[in-house]
Amino acid sequence: MEGTELGGDQQFCLRWNNFQANITSQFEALRDDEDFVDVTLACEGHRLEAHKVVLSACSPYFKELFKNNPCPHPIIFMRDCEVSHVRALLQFMYVGQVNIAQAQLSAFLRTADALQIRGLTDCSQHNDKKVNRKSPPSQLRNLLSAKPSHSTSSSKAASQNVESTSADDLDKSASRRSERNSPDVARNNLSEEASFQTSSQMRPNNDDYNQTCNYPTLRVKTDLEATEINNDENEILMDPGDSEGVDHKDFSATDLLEPKMEVMEQEASDEERSSFQQLYYHENNALANPFATIQGNIDLMAGMNAELRDENAEEDNKSVVSAGGGRWDGRRSRPVPDAVWLEQHRRALPFALKRENERGAPAPRLIKLGEGVEIREELLRGVKWGDYRKVTRGLAAALFSPMELATCSVTGQRWSRAGQESRPTKPPLDRRRVHALISYVSRHFPDVEVSRIKQVLAYKCKENCAALRMRTAR
DNA sequence: GGTCAGTTGGAAGCGTAGCA
DNA sequence: TGCTACGCTTCCAACTGACC
Numbered sequence: 001m002e003g004t005e006l007g008g009d010q011q012f013c014l015r016w017n018n019f020q021a022n023i024t025s026q027f028e029a030l031r032d033d034e035d036f037v038d039v040t041l042a043c044e045g046h047r048l049e050a051h052k053v054v055l056s057a058c059s060p061y062f063k064e065l066f067k068n069n070p071c072p073h074p075i076i077f078m079r080d081c082e083v084s085h086v087r088a089l090l091q092f093m094y095v096g097q098v099n100i101a102q103a104q105l106s107a108f109l110r111t112a113d114a115l116q117i118r119g120l121t122d123c124s125q126h127n128d129k130k131v132n133r134k135s136p137p138s139q140l141r142n143l144l145s146a147k148p149s150h151s152t153s154s155s156k157a158a159s160q161n162v163e164s165t166s167a168d169d170l171d172k173s174a175s176r177r178s179e180r181n182s183p184d185v186a187r188n189n190l191s192e193e194a195s196f197q198t199s200s201q202m203r204p205n206n207d208d209y210n211q212t213c214n215y216p217t218l219r220v221k222t223d224l225e226a227t228e229i230n231n232d233e234n235e236i237l238m239d240p241g242d243s244e245g246v247d248h249k250d251f252s253a254t255d256l257l258e259p260k261m262e263v264m265e266q267e268a269s270d271e272e273r274s275s276f277q278q279l280y281y282h283e284n285n286a287l288a289n290p291f292a293t294i295q296g297n298i299d300l301m302a303g304m305n306a307e308l309r310d311e312n313a314e315e316d317n318k319s320v321v322s323a324g325g326g327r328w329d330g331r332r333s334r335p336v337p338d339a340v341w342l343e344q345h346r347r348a349l350p351f352a353l354k355r356e357n358e359r360g361a362p363a364p365r366l367i368k369l370g371e372g373v374e375i376r377e378e379l380l381r382g383v384k385w386g387d388y389r390k391v392t393r394g395l396a397a398a399l400f401s402p403m404e405l406a407t408c409s410v411t412g413q414r415w416s417r418a419g420q421e422s423r424p425t426k427p428p429l430d431r432r433r434v435h436a437l438i439s440y441v442s443r444h445f446p447d448v449e450v451s452r453i454k455q456v457l458a459y460k461c462k463e464n465c466a467a468l469r470m471r472t473a474r
Numbered sequence: 475g476g477t478c479a480g481t482t483g484g485a486a487g488c489g490t491a492g493c494a
Numbered sequence: 495t496g497c498t499a500c501g502c503t504t505c506c507a508a509c510t511g512a513c514c
Binding site: 409410411426451454455458461462465466 | 478479480481482483
């Protein structure tokens with residue numbers, strides 16, 4: 001206990017020596033016991049309970065999401081995210097460290113980056129809204145781009161890399177930390193940061209290397225724990241906080257695969273319903289485009305209160321947030337404002353249809369494509385019927401959002417160049433919709449081989465990807 | 475090792491909008 | 495009206511993984 005004189009009144013500094021350790025363990029216990037959880041992450045059929053305050057503290061992304069959407073207990077559907085990654089991220093946020101197999105590291109970091117998890121991504125960039133949300137912390141980038149080497153020379157090089165960081169950088173870093181930590185902790189971090197060494201065990205994101213090495217496990221630590229050098233060759237301890245002063249290789253625009261999230265509210269009381277706008281869609285226009293009528297997305301909404309959906313559909317469609325700041329209309333690659341894009345597609349929403357029906361508007365006719373996938377007749381009419389190529393392209397634009405087309409491939413097949421160019425393998429487009437599209441086109445163009453249809457779909461994906469890259473570059 | 479299928483870079487042709 | 499820039503469509507080719 002320390003006492004200081006201030007204005008004649010002696011003040012005492014009461015310090016809980018094990019404060020951080022206690023807080024960490026208690027947060028973990030709260031999560032394990034699911035006490036006071038107020039947000040559910042739904043991923044691959046699993047439900048992961050968490051606390052908004054923790055997610056907000058660890059991610060400006062979640063913080064903004066929850067601030068703008070004051071639902072008492074939102075359910076966030078995380079599509080195209082692996083549940084194991086989400087679990088690991090929660091572990092990281094609650095405990096401050098997590099073990100990730102090297103083989104999973106790249107994908108894990110992409111998910112972390114997309115969710116702007118502090119300590120795993122450059123939050124300074126994320127705080128700058130709309131700007132590239134691409135780069136993981138420099139040390140992680142080093143990890144991903146380091147040459148394969150187990151010699152001490154690389155360790156020295158890595159050490160020199162850190163040593164080249166200027167004192168100003170270290171001071172900046174330390175001052176940033178001091179905002180979160182006590183001055184003592186900040187000093188500790190400063191001294192430890194100066195002696196930080198990126199381990200020579202760091203494995204490059206290299207496929208050849210992947211195939212020949214047993215991956216060490218990466219252990220990432222947050223600022224909650226002091227940085228330390230671990231001699232265990234199978235563990236890499238790193239302080240993710242500092243991102244300055246080290247040359248790095250930026251991820252390309254296509255490295256970023258946006259997590260597709262839909263925030264929906266849990267069953268709420270009447271009082272809660274009257275208090276909040278509780279239905280939100282975020283980052284993913286899946287529910288706002290025509291394929292929302294397919295069973296898959298209806299499944300996603302299974303937990304929703306139908307009445308509430310109707311009540312809030314219109315307002316919520318206006319509240320959609322897009323990280324890209326706009327969407328393409330498929331025809332021209334100029335960005336279409338979200339509001340415009342949504343207005344063009346809003347009526348395809350199942351609950352929006354119900355709302356219109358209640359108002360006496362004629363029920364739009366849905367055409368079955370197959371595989372349980374339906375499309376509005378008017379959208380199908382908009383498809384050019386010159387040949388199978390135009391039909392395929394038209395259906396692709398109707399069934400998949402531009403972001404889906406830009407970030408997915410037809411089958412998700414691994415492409416070896418991806419590894420060489422530090423570009424991740426794209427996830428597959430929704431198989432059911434792909435099959436529906438192919439079967440529909442095949443029925444009307446029986447002489448056309450399926451491979452040709454897939455090829456056209458692949459062209460479409462490539463074009464959207466290129467357009468996305470161009471937009472991001474600008 | 476051969477074949478097939480999928481992904482992607484790149485090029486060419488065409489259409490459209492903006493401008494002088 | 496002609497030019498230019500831009501974007502969309504289409505196709506080819508290279509490369510590689512999966513499969514037999």
